Amino acid sequence: MINVLFSARSDLWPDYEAPLRRAFKRKGLEYNLATEMSPEQVDFIIYAPNGPVTDLAPYTNAKAVLSLWAGVEQIVTNPTLTQPLCRMVDHGLTEGMVEWVTGHALRHHLGMDAHILGQDGIWREGAPPLARDRKVAVLGLGALGTACARQLASLNFDVHGWARSLKSVEGVSCHSGEAGLRAALDGADILVLLLPDTPATENLMDAEKLGWLAPGAAVINPGRGPLIDDAALLAALDGPLGHATLDVFRVEPLPAGHPFWAHPKVTVTPHIASETRVTTASDVIAENIRRGVAGEPLLHLVDREAGY
Ligand code: NAP
Numbered sequence: 001m002i003n004v005l006f007s008a009r010s011d012l013w014p015d016y017e018a019p020l021r022r023a024f025k026r027k028g029l030e031y032n033l034a035t036e037m038s039p040e041q042v043d044f045i046i047y048a049p050n051g052p053v054t055d056l057a058p059y060t061n062a063k064a065v066l067s068l069w070a071g072v073e074q075i076v077t078n079p080t081l082t083q084p085l086c087r088m089v090d091h092g093l094t095e096g097m098v099e100w101v102t103g104h105a106l107r108h109h110l111g112m113d114a115h116i117l118g119q120d121g122i123w124r125e126g127a128p129p130l131a132r133d134r135k136v137a138v139l140g141l142g143a144l145g146t147a148c149a150r151q152l153a154s155l156n157f158d159v160h161g162w163a164r165s166l167k168s169v170e171g172v173s174c175h176s177g178e179a180g181l182r183a184a185l186d187g188a189d190i191l192v193l194l195l196p197d198t199p200a201t202e203n204l205m206d207a208e209k210l211g212w213l214a215p216g217a218a219v220i221n222p223g224r225g226p227l228i229d230d231a232a233l234l235a236a237l238d239g240p241l242g243h244a245t246l247d248v249f250r251v252e253p254l255p256a257g258h259p260f261w262a263h264p265k266v267t268v269t270p271h272i273a274s275e276t277r278v279t280t281a282s283d284v285i286a287e288n289i290r291r292g293v294a295g296e297p298l299l300h301l302v303d304r305e306a307g308y
Helices: 010-026 091-110 112-116 143-154 177-185 230-238 278-294
Strands: 002-007 031-034 044-047 064-067 135-139 158-163 173-176 190-193 218-221 243-246 266-268
Touching: 002 010, 002 278, 010 031, 010 278, 044 278, 064 278, 091 112, 091 143, 091 190, 091 218, 091 243, 091 278, 135 143, 135 177, 143 158, 143 190, 158 177, 173 177, 230 243
Parallel strands: 002 031, 002 044, 044 064, 135 158, 135 190, 158 173, 190 218, 218 243, 243 266
Antiparallel strands: none
16 A cells, blocks of 8 residues: 655645546556555655645655755755755646747737727837747747747747756757857847746846847746846836846745736736646546656656756
């Protein structure tokens, strides 16, 4: 019998219980799944922030902590975590992110606001350029960044991707390293941030790098708030930067009165770019438990040193 503890916000349990049970059954697992268990009996912990488990030290027999979230900055820095940690790669979550990023990129590319908001009797002539004439930089070419880069490339955008290791993605000019970052950002009309929040990515988009973008560029950040130096972003928006569409923030919910709320060149969305989808994510969790039990390598293991 495999003992699986579900430790996430209590309101998620009714959503997850039945899909997890179905997914475990499909994998032929003999299991006990509950929201409470004596720690030493637990074999696997399904984890999301704001659940009951914060101290992982008593879970001495746990074979892995399985995150429901793709971003693991809150758990990877927990000093009591000694168990292997797997992040969430869920094709439902990826699909949602591709839709959100594509929608917001097209908004800026097509200049939709001028026609949606500006119903002011002015006949604004001039079609937007073609996507092939717009440079898009996607920072982070992991599960989400690669899928978004591919989709944007399929629309003919001139897509440049950047990651720690050099990637090969069809239709996307891939870069890595400092010089690669400059090559990706230089003159970009649209910037999409899909990097994790780690010490190496904090404030990556500072005043200098925001200055490498094309005048009028749009920054789209569904990654994490700390990727951008907020003060530098506000200063850039007072200058040549065209717009910032921000889904994630250093403090969430974004406090009322934060300058982003009222800024005419900022769109705030409340961390809804995408989310883990219960059914597809349950399959990922079940597969990792099957692997753990069978002694096979776990999927989506987090590199503790790199922080993602
Ligand atoms: P992932 O598969 O781990 O990919 C991360 C990418 O970032 C990889 O390409 C990695 O490079 C690159 N990277 C990491 N550190 C770097 C550095 N210092 N310099 C250059 N590149 C670096 O993650 P994912 O699943 O695509 O998710 C990305 C992020 O999206 C998550 O961490 C989370 O913060 C965010 N997210 C947001 C939402 C939302 O609703 N807003 C939802 C889900 C996720 P390598 O490929 O070389 O390792």
